[in-house]
Amino acid sequence: MNRRDTLKIIAGAWASLLANAAVASEPGIGFPGRPADSAPCTDVSDRPRSQKNAPAFEWLTLGDVKPAGWIKEQMTRDLQQGYAGKLGKLCHEASSDIFVTNRNSLARQNTSNQDGVNWWNGETEGVWRSGHIMMAYLSEDPESMREAEAWVRHVLTSQDADGYLGAFAPDLRYKRLGELWTQSCLLTGLLAYAELTGSKDAMQAVIRSSECTMAVLGPGKAEPPWGEDHDLVYADILERLHDLTGDPKYLDFALWLYESWSTHRKTSDNSLSSLLNRKAGWVDHGAHTYETMRAPLWLSIATGRLDLGTASRNSFAKLDRYTSPGGSAVSQELILDQSPDPTLSEYEYCATKQIQFTLESALQKTGNAALGDRVERIWFNAAQGSRLANGSAITYLTEDNRLTCNGRKPDGSAIEKRNKFSPTHQDVAVCCNPASTHVAALYVRGMWMSHPEGGLAAMLYGPCKLSTVVERVPITLEERTNYPFENQVQIVVRPEKEVRFPIFLRDPGWSKSTMVQCEGAQVVRQGDYIVVTKSWKADDQIHIDFVPVIQEIEAVNGEFALQYGPLIFARAIPSAAKVVRTYPLQGFEDSYLIPIDEPADLSLCASTRWQGFGFTAMQAKGGDPLRPFDDALLKLEGSMTGKDGNSVKVSLVPMGNAPGLRRVTFPVA
Template structure:
């Protein structure tokens, strides 16, 4: 694939200078605080796991504090790619999060973009133990911690919207967990007291009204540490003022693509309830609304609300990459429709939180599918450019108004801020928060392998320090080796997620086969663990077919979705500081129908090669599939957009060809959903 060229010399200079410059720009008092904060805290100890206090209902699992899980192997390489790309330099080339940000005391953007950036930059910095990135993050943290108003309000005084503060709260939680900075909890307590006092007269509106669950999540986090009963009152107030997502999905009416006319965008109704309730990012964030409220209510109907919402999104707007369509609003099941990058990372965060609360193995399956396909599929390989909208059937990246329901013509360009800059600020949380959620603590003081990637875990279980090392090339390979090393022999339960697709999975402990590894469950192994114990999972990765829009077929192998890679011709549209905006045009045919069915899918040939440093890149992809296909001349593109997939099965007189399919993210132009050839 022809890739955007890096401006290597200028980036090297930034790498050398940015860390010291960021620290030097702080006031002297803040520099001393920064030094104190960094001193010996980062790797010394992860903070303890706090369970839900009464009257909160207990979670199935609890996320480990940031820093407890650290990446290894290909995942570490992926985070390094992100740090060396736009995430590690955005403030140097994009004014919205630069020195004049309102969240640094300047007169620039004072809404969501600074907090969005910090919410991903901070965990990236600490998971990589990167002092340069920590210094960048610390500037935002330090300004927020040292500029709280006397009444408890935080953030720029030029903007009093509740919504951007909800994002900053999430970032401060992560900062508190990884550093133990004693200033965070008092600041949060003062802010929440101010919010409880003020909300009755200045209630939630527009974005904050639809994203109340993010605010509630942090209030619950603080309640579990302080026991302040007013925080429970605050969560109840947020729920009353927030949008009732469960009511919407109990009687879901938005079963067709949402149009600008339907939500009256031309009449200035973009912030009305109808527009915001069908907005993709709001729905991605809302997936955790019912589980968050279930912690307070304890009601089974609230726990079931998550699956009710996800089932409706899948039924009416589901796409083969694990996402639902939203470009900008819910857009139906046609895989030529797109999903916004903000929605991808916010859906992942909702799944991570919901998995912890509910303990349902299927949520881990969906999280992996999105993380290994939709997330990397919307970036260039070096992560210096991204799309606003990605399409599973993406045959051209160019300046066309089609197919977007309510977005503009730059929507699927690769660049700095195509269409709108929210994704530029927000995407950074995807990989770091996924890493932090790989392992969790269980309600009965054990450990949970929630999702799989190479990592190391350092935590305390029942008073004993435990180190867990996970070695795997998953999702490209099916073997997962887990070494358990407690500081002293210790008895506790270990839960291992067996994916719902994993037929005939096996689990061995020190070479002895367990009697059962039922798919779609968490298998519990309770024993006395000793240093050197090894657990081995074998998750058979077999090609499977998934039916979609118009009975189209997509090919999966475990959590990976496979696509036909269309030839790519990259054309620079314009330079954008340290990066650039790009169009991509097809240089090969794409309109194929597959000769595959549920009966023959096991015959698809699989080819494995060694993992490269960039496993989601097209060059050197570690696994490919070979399938039989024929061209379908009647299936065409108009204005750079593939027509809706013809209803399967289809006939074709074209000669048979053998196609090579690659992982979804490796193909920037791709066909993922195919018509099925008539047998």
């Protein structure tokens, strides 16, 4: 019996009702409801319904896909050398033991953080430990796995007799802001541990915890003390429990939770009434907005309700308004309906993580291949371009065009403490650093999925290994590539015995005439996927050749970024670090960046616009394929026009190779 089957049996034994799988349907693209460009719908009194939709693809068990190559190296390095493995030693917020010995009570509040908020350490510790657990077991780093297991065992000892797990003692339970949010932060890690290890104890603990919450909250019972929009993220826990058990009570409770939240938080960006008004702009805290998109997304698919379908369509249309060329979206920290100016608008690392996960969730549910392009863009560019390659620090707030990094706003008008590199950002909030430990693991989780009618699907590309079961036959699959720094992917399939099934390959929108070869296979196009079907034998291979060209991406300020494959390119601006704080652990510091040379005013040449502005993609020499963001493996070489009208030779590198000062967008001369 494999780990995935074990988890389902464990979950089913603890669920009070088992439901049949969702109604099967064709793997459609999109949501139920009105088209995204329809007029706003505000009358929801009749709650129109349509037939339920099955998701286009299904998540595999976390851990079925393991990273390889540079992705594994980055995760391992972050754990062994970066703050991802040491955050608890760098700041007390991550090691306050808020879920066990230091729960909040009337007698003692756990408020040892910058703003003195009693739930905040629950976010920091829960989010960091969840990311640490995923990174440890996916990268198979022995020391990190031992630490993760010890923490999980420690937390499980704190579970009360009624099943409660959380950051509050009995006298404050379900009475304070952040209750469901901090539960979500904790349970995300415990669910991940259960999937990664097949732990019965962890799975039972999560189910008992959810049953405790549903016994207190719900129709005819108490409601959460709404006021902290993070609390709606509890729907993520309910969705995964629903996936694993098929029990409809999780869906029912999530629907009630969203409707209750929408009633009490009517003006929030993603309340039902707000989303049904497609013209209304987003103004809230970006991380809240981008994470709460997932609740109506799941509910629209799972229930088939037309109003929820319209709402979810509208949320993704709104996201487009705020998305920058690097893939992230305005969040500084509020959105305030600001356009994503690449020089003046910033994005928070928490928002970057939440957008990535939301796009992956939409890719799984709708099958819309363009969403895979967007996931790759945000992780390869905005996420990598906001961190140091060695994992020692990130910037809390980042602009695509980072011309300054000096503790002030991009225009220099005011102090902005979030504008620096730090392993903690403890003087503001220890939220972005813990959140950043999730992005690689979430990317790996979404690399491969299964098709409801059989077969596997390559959804996001990169070096990895997959172990799963198809048609009751154990399968291992190896994806050999240094993508996105090369355009070739080799997939080696190794079933225990010969078995026939399709493999869906997402065809990126930027690839022109993708070529797929597989001896003896039927290769056909199905929408934006290339489907390879055959009776697979050991060591059968699929060869994929993507064909990128240099493309332009227009920013809202009229300037253009250059994209090649999934990578966005930048002109690095030489700078020197100015240390503004040190930590007891060597190698960690807060720092500003001081430009060594003033940024030159360069423009793209209009006469060569239709030939990639005259740039050519070139493999760079001397870089390490396992550490591709230390030294660039790929560059765009060409010329730009200076202020004097003369041609200037320019070398552009991927955003992740220019995490410091840089320019991503340029005017056209």
